[in-house]
Amino acid sequence: MLSPKQVRFRLGILLLIGAGLWGCNHQGTEVSPQPALPQATATRAVPAYEQYNGSPTDVMLQGFHWESCNYPWYKIVKDNAQVIKDAGFTVVWFPPPTKTADAHGYLPTEWYNLNTKYGTQDELKNAIQALRPVLAVADVVINHRCGTATAGVDFTNPSFADNAAAVVQNDESGAGRGTGDSGDGFDGGRDLDHSDPSVQTEIVKWLNWLKTDMGFAGWRYDLVKGYDGKYVGQYNDETKPTISVGEYWDYDRQKVVNWADATKGRSMAFDFPTREQLRQALANQDFVRLKTVDGKPTGVIGWWPAMSVTFVDNHDSEPMRNREPFPADKVLQGYAYVLTHPGVPCVFWRHYFDWGEPQKQKLNTMIGIRKQSGINSRSVVNIVAADGQKYAAIIDGKVAMKIGPGSWSPGAGWHVAADGNDFAVWLRD
Numbered sequence: 001m002l003s004p005k006q007v008r009f010r011l012g013i014l015l016l017i018g019a020g021l022w023g024c025n026h027q028g029t030e031v032s033p034q035p036a037l038p039q040a041t042a043t044r045a046v047p048a049y050e051q052y053n054g055s056p057t058d059v060m061l062q063g064f065h066w067e068s069c070n071y072p073w074y075k076i077v078k079d080n081a082q083v084i085k086d087a088g089f090t091v092v093w094f095p096p097p098t099k100t101a102d103a104h105g106y107l108p109t110e111w112y113n114l115n116t117k118y119g120t121q122d123e124l125k126n127a128i129q130a131l132r133p134v135l136a137v138a139d140v141v142i143n144h145r146c147g148t149a150t151a152g153v154d155f156t157n158p159s160f161a162d163n164a165a166a167v168v169q170n171d172e173s174g175a176g177r178g179t180g181d182s183g184d185g186f187d188g189g190r191d192l193d194h195s196d197p198s199v200q201t202e203i204v205k206w207l208n209w210l211k212t213d214m215g216f217a218g219w220r221y222d223l224v225k226g227y228d229g230k231y232v233g234q235y236n237d238e239t240k241p242t243i244s245v246g247e248y249w250d251y252d253r254q255k256v257v258n259w260a261d262a263t264k265g266r267s268m269a270f271d272f273p274t275r276e277q278l279r280q281a282l283a284n285q286d287f288v289r290l291k292t293v294d295g296k297p298t299g300v301i302g303w304w305p306a307m308s309v310t311f312v313d314n315h316d317s318e319p320m321r322n323r324e325p326f327p328a329d330k331v332l333q334g335y336a337y338v339l340t341h342p343g344v345p346c347v348f349w350r351h352y353f354d355w356g357e358p359q360k361q362k363l364n365t366m367i368g369i370r371k372q373s374g375i376n377s378r379s380v381v382n383i384v385a386a387d388g389q390k391y392a393a394i395i396d397g398k399v400a401m402k403i404g405p406g407s408w409s410p411g412a413g414w415h416v417a418a419d420g421n422d423f424a425v426w427l428r429d
Contacts, residue, residue, distance in 0.1 A: 049265030050306050052236050053344075054091060054135070054218065054243030056376035059367055060346040063092040064118070066315045068349075069103045074119030074127040080353070081130035088367040091243060092131055093220050093346070095315075096139040097124060097210070101146040104315075105139065106222065107189050109146050110157035111206045114214070121214075128215040135217040135242055138210055142203055143226035144189035153190055158206070161198035168193045182228035194231040207239040218243035221267065225249065229262030236266045244268060245309045245344075249316075251276040253300050260300075260307045271308040271343055274299025275326075278312075278337055281391065282330040287404055291386035301343045306377050308343035318350060329421070331355075332362055333403040336423040339366040340401045341393075342379040365418045369425055373398040384408075400426040 061084060063077055073095070077084075084092060096105025099113035114121035128136040147154040153163040153175050160166035167176030167190045178193030185191060192199050210216045219239075221232055224246040236244050244267040248259045253273035260269050277298045281287045289298060296302035301310065312326050312334040319325040326334055331351055338345040352363055369375075375395055385392035389406025400410035403423045414426040 047265070052218070052241050052244040052266055053268055053306060053377065056306070056344075056378055057371065057374070058090045058243065058344045058377070059088055059339075059370065060091040060093060060137075060309065060344055061087075061089040061352065062311070062314055062346055062348050064095040064315065065348070065350045065354075066104065066318060066321060068095060068315075069105070069117035072119055072123075073117075074123035078123070078127040078130045081127070081134075084131060085134055087352070087364050088371055089134060089347070091135045091137055091218070091344075093137045094124075094128075094139060094216075096141050096222070097214070098141075101189075106141055107144075107146050108141050109148050111202075112157050112209070125214055132215075136215060137218040137220050137243060137245075138214075138216040139222060140207065140219045141222040142192065142194075143183070143223040144186050144191050146189045158202050160196070160202060166193055166196050166199050167191060181226070182231075183224075183226040186223060186226050191226065194227045200231070200234070203235055204238045207235060207241075211239065211241075217241065219245075221246040223247060223249075224259065224269075229259045229267075230264070233263035233266035236263070245270060248272070253298075253303060256300050257304055257307070260304065265307065268307045268309050268344065269300065270314075270346075271300040271310045274301055274308065274310050274338075274343070275312065275317075276324075278334055279324065279326050282333055282403070283327050285388055285404065287386045287388065287391040290391045291383045295383055297341065297381055297383070301341060301381075305342035305379070308377070309346055310338040310341065310343040311346040311348065312338060312351065313348045314346075318348070332359065332420050333423045335363060335366060336401055336403050336418070336420075336425055337391075339363075339370050340375060340395050340399050340425060341381060342375075342377055342395075344377050345370075362418060362420055366425060369399060369417050369427065373427065375399060398428060 095118055097114050098108045099110040101107040101109055103117050114124055148156045153167055155163045164175060164177040168178050168181040169176050170181055171191045172187050173190055179195050181191055218241040225248055232246055246267050246269050248256050248269050249272055250256055251273050256269050256273060277289050281290050292298050292302060300308040312331060317323050317325055352360055379396045382394045385408055390402055390404035390408050392402040392408045394400045400414055402408045405422050410426050413429050415429055416424055417427045418425040
């Protein structure tokens, strides 16, 4: 019988040779740990099952925050396009683009109506064009949908072949005539039945329209716990995004990796496990939790780093949402970690634009270090310290870093390239 590692290796080889209202208010099976995939450099050929992961050297900016809908947001992004490019960001994640029953975009109604609280369709298109060659990623909310005029299934623009059949039969509204939900239920809208051919067809048509007519290059899939990951793999195979990431909000890295497996490696996932371990380590000075018994990072980046998008905060976790925000005085330590480690790092808009020029310059410096040294989504981490006072690591033998109040230095032959309160990053002389 093949071991899990042998199965994954052989699958990879095969793939390479061949190369898946009532109330509208927003808000797998456990298996043995997945073995780490072979590490690679930025120049190594990307496996076929990681084809929608963008570039290994990407750095993402979340291009909005929870209150962005209160401002002419697309104009703000456009006005800051050159700053974003100069900083070294290669991907910008936009808020949900469609007409919605809420202000923020997470209760979509008409998919083809792109006039929202963030701005008009033309303003959105202008912002996307101003950012080029930086890629624009759309926040795609397809787990659920609200009716055009009611809380029911009166879907238009587009409608489905049978609107009632497009909703799962166990939706709390009682209006659905589809099959059972393939994921977790959500009571903020009508849960779509992704097994329905018309739902699949309309989603693919809409995503391809966002590419061809609006200029989006990739997808951030919202609330992917709500439907089987195989559908994300299918939609990506049919729309060919440059980059894709799913919001599987869970601190159990086994479950996050299981979801990436369910997509057949067709989408990355936000690394909530890494974010939570890092938040806890910094809040409690418990850096032991950042190293496993086999010496690897404890989040998804320790098992399948090429499928990880790391982050410090986002629109759902920022302090005003009161959902386990990152300690404010530890934010730069968090970025000293994610900007030097594997995975694709995502910087939060507020942290970059709203927390003062000194922080912006430190973030610019750390992004520059990542670019200069070639740190990428598949980089190799050598953890050299993880105790009650500090965490220290050397990445790809090129960059050394330390967070926490404890002292540490990589020794002779290195110089400090970035530092601040309880963190430092070194480059080789």
